[in-house]
Amino acid sequence: MLCHTALYRAAQVARHWAEHGCPVVIHLDRRVAEKDRAKLAADLADLPDIRFSARIACEWGTFSLVQASSTAAALMLRDFPQVGHVFLASGSCLPIRPVAELQDHLAAHPQTDFIESVTTADVGWTVGGLNRERFTLRFPFSWKRQRRLFDGYVNLQRRFGFQRRIPDGLVPHLGSQWWCLTRQSLRAILTHPDRARHDRYFRRVWIPDESYFQTLVRQVSTNVESRSLTLSKFDFQGRPHVFYDDHIHLLRRTDAFVARKIWPQADLLYDTYLSPSADLATRPEPNPGKIDRLFAKAVERRTKGRPGLYMQSRFPTKARGGNRSAAPYGVFEGFADLFPDFHSWLTRVADARVHGHLFAPDRVQFAGDEAVFKGGLSDSAALRDYNPRSFLTSLIWNSRGERQCFQFGPGDAQDIAPFLAGDPNASILLVSGAFAIPLWRSGRPFPEIRAEAARLQKIEADFIALLNGPDTKARTRIWTLADFIEDPVEPLHQIVDDLNPRAPHRMTELPHMTDLSGFSDFLQELRNQGMQPVLMGDVPASIDMARIDRGLSRPHMVK
CATH class of the missing domain: 3.90.550 (Spore Coat Polysaccharide Biosynthesis Protein SpsA; Chain A)
Structure with a gap:
């Protein structure tokens, strides 16, 4: 001591x-x-x-x-x-x-x-x-x-x-x-x-x-x-x-x-x-993820303040600027890694055009694997990267009247990230740490996995920091991987409500989640090898119990 x-x-x-x-x-x-x-x-x-x-x-x-x-x-x-x-x-x-x-x-x-x-x-x-x-x-x-x-x-x-x-x-x-x-x-x-x-x-x-x-x-x-x-x-x-x-x-x-x-x-x-009686006291089951969430909220309140509340210790962060694109669109990070059939499921339930990774390093992954999209947009990564902002605004303009959604991740070209964060029309939904799932299943040598995981985590952490910054205008929802797999149904409901709030129907199907049995052991091995996986949250050891089959219904208030 x-x-x-x-x-x-x-x-x-x-x-x-x-x-x-x-x-x-x-x-x-x-x-x-x-x-x-x-x-x-x-x-x-x-x-x-x-x-x-x-x-x-x-x-x-x-x-x-x-x-x-x-x-x-x-x-x-x-x-x-x-x-x-x-x-x-x-x-x-x-x-x-x-x-x-x-x-x-x-x-x-x-x-x-x-x-x-x-x-x-x-x-x-x-x-x-x-x-x-x-x-x-x-x-x-x-x-x-x-x-x-x-x-x-x-x-x-x-x-x-x-x-x-x-x-x-x-x-x-x-x-x-x-x-x-x-x-x-x-x-x-x-x-x-x-x-x-x-x-x-x-x-x-x-x-x-x-x-x-x-x-x-x-x-x-x-x-x-x-x-x-x-x-x-x-x-x-x-x-x-x-x-x-x-x-x-x-x-x-x-x-x-x-x-x-x-x-x-x-x-x-x-x-x-x-x-003396402390050893005999009944204690609840450990839930370190709850502690992490509470402290994360404390940091957010300390750094951002609360809109409309003016006090000596903290003023609310001021928001400036307007829409940067012509229509609302959705950006998803980590969902395709968790759900293999996420694209087809989201297309059905949200009545939207769902693309793959529009900013993938090799080529643009348009919906339906098209080589040319509306407005003559090519799937060439070189043409896209010449001006990523114009590429995205053209895509949204040329498809007005149809909600566009696409995947984004730490493996994509990141030059568009500040634009996404500053656009009030963007709805960015992110499951942090999900990039580790493909690495876990890749079968690559562990030293390569460790180095790649560290690189991707740094990129995703920078993107999250950007989303949490004072200049962000996009609508954002961020879950850690641990929080999401603990109860994935409610976030999926929120996704559909955000993308299509006027839909007359309720969800009747859910995507199939990847089997994550053994994933927590993979994260611990990363720690033991000297790499600290901080974005995943406290992933439970018995992930097989954290399943999506908890039912589709949820309570609603009617008045």
Whole structure:
């Protein structure tokens, strides 16, 4: 446990761990007053399995946090030979599931290291700030205390093209600093023959606690599960969310074992999860997807505001501009990957002309596989890409009176994306992460799949960011793949209602969904290989239960 404030809460949590059979090593920041250290030690003196490691003055973004973690971990390995996994936590972390469940989970995975570990080349892990440069520049100044020197020195290195050499054999990885490593992997990192060289290098890396163990574990471990067992959420600026008493129902739905950061005055949370009866309490089934959706909505409200609401903290985002095309049209992303017969189904139920990928890289996929469409539009990709905007506006103009729909995806030419986002006539419906389904079924070598998945995810993430931007005028509906397959019927109803709201009939048929059995294992393998699939949401392991055959009817109000 890394502690520096609210020590009375840290003492409560340390006692909870120790009384449930988990030895605890506490690192206390050296800047904590001696009287506070003495009180913490006195409060825990009756527990024989609690130790205090050598104290180091810790500062955010510096190597001191790695030193503190390493020192405490070395003491844990020395004094407690029975320990099989070492779990790193902070003084503001709170166990939110019974300790016995964590012990059982680790016992069932004795050789698995649980640590988020993602390569910077594949996926941008950080929110703003520096990614690759944190490993190739030098950072001798404190970002918090010496901001002008920090920024000035970074700009100076960029100006003169200074590049640090990454030590041979190291592939930089990033991830949450809250890990759970096996005894074997942790010992191998701390006793590595090149540790002195590694430490010298990481001493000038920015925020090394998010990269030191995350990088070195790839050298010593044979079984890395790239996820943290600690629930830690961040806002759109990269700052950690704080959990309060009114988050208790939310925390009960997570599948994590520990939550961070907990407000020190959250008495209800501490009393509930640290009480002797906590292990006996009945808990609902974990639903981490619900937590992700809630935080996504919080970010959206914080960044966009609410139309018509003017307040000191946030004005609503202003919308400008008008229609860019002659008539409404629909853009679908991910649906054809989920439903093989989506084109023919949508044509029947929405009374629309449904094209394939109009912006496919090889050729324009007009409906009916036509080579020339209305207005003399050719299926030549070269002609289309000469002016994508004119191509689309011509297609919509020449087919006025008939609703046009087409597929779009991260594998298509993306130059048209800003136009689509800014057109009020566009209805864009997107299932994020569905591009992984064809990759999963492709049978290609996994290194190729991993690289392609990272590339497509970056493109789709940029498109989603564009759709969520302030200049978007299109009507958009975005589902994660996990949310969509949990209940696909209602979104399909919404699609038909949006495209043809005056249709006198109700849906009487639904498209056939691709069998996704085993898809969650594919996503986990991507994580284990260092690629973080973030757009799919929390896909359930038993996808075969998330079927579309839940019926066609839904309640309607009649007045």
